[in-house]
Amino acid sequence: MNDDFPLRAGDTAVTAQMSPCVGGLVRTWVDGGASQLWSTPDADWLLQTQATGHIGRTSREDRRFREAGVLAETSGTLMVQGRFPVKVDDDSYSIEANMVRLEPAGQPSETVFDDFRALLTRAIQHCLRSNEFLVVELGGWDAPEQPFCLFVVVPDETAGPVSVIETAPDPVGSQFWDPHIVPGRESQSLRAPATPETIDVAPILMIEAISRWGIQPWDVALTFGQR
Numbered sequence: 001m002n003d004d005f006p007l008r009a010g011d012t013a014v015t016a017q018m019s020p021c022v023g024g025l026v027r028t029w030v031d032g033g034a035s036q037l038w039s040t041p042d043a044d045w046l047l048q049t050q051a052t053g054h055i056g057r058t059s060r061e062d063r064r065f066r067e068a069g070v071l072a073e074t075s076g077t078l079m080v081q082g083r084f085p086v087k088v089d090d091d092s093y094s095i096e097a098n099m100v101r102l103e104p105a106g107q108p109s110e111t112v113f114d115d116f117r118a119l120l121t122r123a124i125q126h127c128l129r130s131n132e133f134l135v136v137e138l139g140g141w142d143a144p145e146q147p148f149c150l151f152v153v154v155p156d157e158t159a160g161p162v163s164v165i166e167t168a169p170d171p172v173g174s175q176f177w178d179p180h181i182v183p184g185r186e187s188q189s190l191r192a193p194a195t196p197e198t199i200d201v202a203p204i205l206m207i208e209a210i211s212r213w214g215i216q217p218w219d220v221a222l223t224f225g226q227r
Contacts, residue, residue, distance in 0.1 A: 016071035023108030051123035
């Protein structure tokens with residue numbers, strides 16, 4: 001992590017949504033549609049910080065939010081601010097920020113799958129603690145409603161808390177999803193009592209669905225919804 005202040009005179013900084021940082025790569029989207037894929041020497045820090053609820057967010061739509069930073073493309077810097085103010089003394093608060101270094105995108109490392117699974121696991125655990133839901137969607141400020149993959153825990157009068165994974169389009173070709181696909185439905189879903197075992201397998205089921213979209217993990221964004 002870069003502790004220096006790398007911005008230079010004349011730099012222009014704009015709010016940017018960020019993709020999951022996997023395999024050492026992260027994508028940014030700025031308002032207006034521009035997107036860029038980067039490598040980052042600070043991948044370990046960014047991956048461990050994403051999806052914990054600590055990064056500042058921008059609105060996706062009413063009560064839905066995505067993690068975002070402040071991007072200065074010319075200096076290759078993404079300023080990642082904390083989501084909540086930190087008390088400095090009895091009378092003042094401050095917002096913490098870390099500078100993530102960005103470089104032209106290289107080849108991803110071999111940790112892409114492990115990184116993506118770890119990040120989704122952390123996102124799900126955060127949602128359970130905060131009573132939020134998680135939607136994996138295409139990144140960008142004007143992203144379409146589909147494809148999507150939703151994770152949420154809902155109450156059930158008979159079964160108690162139920163874990164739900166819902167996705168569209170149909171994840172055809174997945175050994176996990178194929179037996180449960182109902183032709184003609186707008187979306188497909190899997191439901192099970194929300195036990196540690198079903199929560200643990202949820203990231204794998206989500207990755208199975210997302211892998212049918214024909215994209216890479218750095219092409220999606222995580223949306224956190226308030227219930």
